[in-house]
Amino acid sequence: MNVGLLIKRRLEELKLEQKDLATAAGVTDSYISQLVARKKLPPMPDRTDIYVKMEKFLRLPSAKLSALATHERTEELKKKLPISPAPLYQEVRELVLRKCAVAKQKEIRAIFEKQPFGEFERLVTQKLLDVAKKAAQQELESEEWLKLVGQLSGRSYQEMRVSILEFLEADIFNISAEYCLSFLDPLIDSWDVDLNNFGMEIVLDRRLSSTHIKRLEFVEREADAPPEEPGLKEFLRSSSMSGDATEVEIDFLKKLTFLKGSRPTALYYYRELQNLRDPLNFRETSVAPLHKHRDAGSIEKQMQVHSRRGAVNRWSENTGKQSAKERKSKVGC
Secondary structure (H helix, E strand, O other): OOHHHHHHHHHHHHOOOHHHHHHHHOOOHHHHHHHHOOOOOOOOHHHOOHHHHHHHHHOOOOOHHHHHHHHHHHHHHHHHOOOOOOOOOHHHHHHHHHHEOHHHHHHHHHHHHHOOOOHHHHHHHHHHHHHHHHHHHHOOOOHHHHHHHHHHHOOOHHHHHHHHHHHHHOOOOOOOHHHHHHHHHHHEEEEEEEOOOOEEEEEEOOOOOOOOEEEEOOOOOOOOOOOOOHHHHHHHHOHHHHOOOOHHHHHHHHOOOOOOOOOOOHHHHHHHHHHHHOHHHOOOOOOOOOOOOOOHHHHHHHHHHHHHHHHHHHHHHHHHHHHHHHHHHHHHO
């Protein structure tokens, strides 16, 4: 039985047309036709509400169609995967579960055994391997450490010397059960996982690792704010430059980024603030919430002030250069 066949049978039993079902489900006639003919894979139940509507219209038990759809999609996925991922070694799975926090062992075991391709089991085991390999890498040249690991795992020092290099190069898809047991068993004391965000806490054996607890998180975080530029600090300290700057404008200036090695001055931030406020820098149709609207007279006056400042600075520079030439001339005489 599949979704298309069940829909077809129920329509025949109720003497209804496909177009009637399409209207009830809020989709097109062609969409229903493709589902019935199995030309289209039924959608995921958690991404649509059409199954609830169709079940009600076809007088089917609740979740009947959605269960069939899930099964049908799973079978189709298996056809597209010619070689399914090999299951983890049973002894490795038992080791991982034994190291899990006691309160969650039953729940984690159920997930391991239920999940079709072992994604969660592979994730957990890979993280345990990563932590164990990092601890082993730090002690690679320690004969005493290798002997201690060997004693705890029931192997000789020579056996540990041979296996550690292969253990460090292995990953979850090609590691042997022997290497897993040789290092995971003595190194990992226990582990726990938050099933809401997949954050893990891994506790290492105190005798074998200087770092007792490792915490791994899989959560979205805001990007760290860039360090505050010295030029920006100087700009903010100067009341003549930043005295009337709003919090929104300052926040905008703080988020500016620059080419590597470029250090903007306080004057740069002052000019950037003026550019931000100047309506001439924005199109009339755009919304620029950061700039302050000014009338044409004040804009022209501001431009005149900046022009005069520039002229004064150029005059000062030219005067300084001329004085320097005169002093050199007198010295030459």
